[in-house]
Amino acid sequence: MNAPDAADGHGPAAPGAADAPGAAVTAKRSPLARIASALPPGTLLVITGTVVLGAASYIHLMAAGHSLDTDGMAALSVLWTILMSVGIGLFFPVEQELTRIVAAHRVAGTGVSGILRQIAGLTLGMIVLLGAGLAWAAPLLADTFFYGHTEMVGALGLAFAAMGISNICRGVLAGLGRFGPFGWQLGIDGVLRIGLAVGFALAGVRSPLAFALILTVAPLVAALVTSVPVFRGLAAGPFDRWSGLLGGLGPLVVSTLLSQVVVNAAVVSTKLLAPEDGALVAGLLNAIVLARVPLFVFGSLQASLLSGLSTAAAAGDRAGFSRLLGRTSVVVIVLGLAGGVPATLLGPWLIEVLFKSEAGLGHAVFFWISAGTLCYMLAMVLGQALLVLHKHRLQLLGWAVATLVLIGATLLPGEVSTRVCVAYTLASFAAVLGMAAALWATFLRRPRAAAPVAAASGDAVEPALADRS
Known part of the structure; x- marks a missing residue:
């Protein structure tokens, strides 16, 4: 296995490194440098x-919007929405589990080839099942969502496969602490999307299929370029029990799908509650894009956070685990306020100038979306901690309760735009409360002496801090 190279800045620092004697030098650094040092390595x-x-996503859709007719752009938009909701719900948990397990194996000094083969096989099975389902329902899906274009259903299946492969690669890289290749993979993916989309637009391409296939080609090429050198150095390692793998991954998949419902329900709910008010639906989508800018940055925090928490837990470093969790929560709060305050104050004006919105949304809508986004990010941080401590079902329970709160609040009487945004905030806040209570009850209020992690045998290495009561 390739050990992380601390000298190149790719490997996570040892837990507690921030409290070393050299910390006096840190105090002399700029505020920006101190904030950066609080982030996971x-x-x-x-x-x-x-x-x-992220920029590539906007440019890709903008180029398609200037090149395709209304039906073609609508078909691409539906494909994009399905991929980003169902795909993330199914395959991002694979990345999270790989990050957690690989980081634990790395601390224990054991190889990860065995567990990688298992999860890769499981992911391949998911891709095959998805592909079979899409092929079976292709005529119906094409008529319902893609204006009869069956080839768009095939493009969706290929995009699912590319996303699954990319998430496997990123999970291994994050678990090994190889954030250099991880970042390069994201960047190469983005550059390819921009180049292909702009190239198609300049060449006068009018096919939605061409723009859809970018979602397959770019991530696959990026994964191959950045992951092959690292994967070649993986050492042989043990397999895990399938019951253990599925017992953790199953609840995590459901949790992620429910979290996607919470974060994406506002626009869908508005379409259902006010189907004739197209301006409101479009304006609310613009408001959400603007107010959720902090989520854009937070996405980059998750991989290194999970790797850092997994490393601290596997090493039995309770203090390091708690310190990283606390610092990340503070960073998330600062991030939420930095994005939410300007969005609340300037949002109504900005969506008119940037998006030509005619919805007439007020400051209250932006406040509720921004507050919901802050709570959602905190819930994601706490959920990561529960995941590392093998409390997958408690994380699932938190998102299940949040989904029920979302449904209940959405069905209350009142103005549609306000209640769907309030529902998002209340649901996210419910998830924060539930996960914080679970984390407190199972870990934070039960101090234990740190124990070194046991060497792995045939099972995946479990965090030494995990509460097994």
Whole structure:
């Protein structure tokens, strides 16, 4: 296995390193440098790649919008929405589990080839099942969502496969602490999307299929370029019990799907509650895009956070685990306020100028979306901690309760735009309360002496801090 190279900044620092005697030098650094040092190691490398990939998403859709007719753009938009909701719900948990397990194996000094083969096989099975389902329902899906274009259903299946492969690669890289290749993979993916989309637009391409296939080609090429050198150095390692793998991954998949419902329900709910008010639906989508800018940055924090928490837990470093969790929560709060305050104050004006919105949304809508986004990010941080401590079902329970709160609040009487945004905030806040209570009850209020992690046998290495009561 390739050990992380601390000298190149790709490997996570040892827990507690921030409290070393040299910390006096840190106090002399700029405020920006001190904030950066509070982030999990390698985060800034991943942020750079995330920024490029995020910008590529906008440019890709803008280029398609200027090139395709109304039906073609609508078909691409539906494909994009399905991929980003169902795909993330199914395959991002694979990345999270790989990050957690690989980081634990790395601390124990055991190889990860066995567990990698298992999870890769499981992911391949998911891709095959998805592909079979899409093929079986292709005529119906094409008529319902893609204006009869069956080839768009095939493009969706290929995009699912590319996303699954990319998430496997990123899970291994994050678990190994190789955030350099991780960030490069994101950046190369983004650059390819921009180049292909702009190239198609300049060449006068009018096919939605061509723009859809970008979602397959770019991530696959990026994964191959950045992951092959690292994967070649993986050492042989044990397999895990399938019951253990599925027992953790199953609840995590459901949790992620429910979290996607919470974060994406506002626009869908508005379409159902006010189907004739197209301006409101479009304006609310613009408001959400604007107010959720902090989520754009937070996405780059998750991989390094999970790797850092997994490393501390596997090493039995309770203090390091708690310190990283606390610092990340503070960073998330600062991030939420930095994005939410300007969005609340300037949002109504900005969506008119930037998006030509005619919805007439007020400051209250932006406040509720921003507050919901802050709570959602905190819930994601606490959920990561529960995941590392093998409390998958408690994380699932938190998102299940949040989904029920979301449904209940959405069905209350009142103005549609206000209640769907309030529902998002209340649901996210319910998830924070539930996960914080679970984390407190199972870990934070039960101090234990740190124990070194046991060597792995045939099972995956479990965090030494995990509460097994």
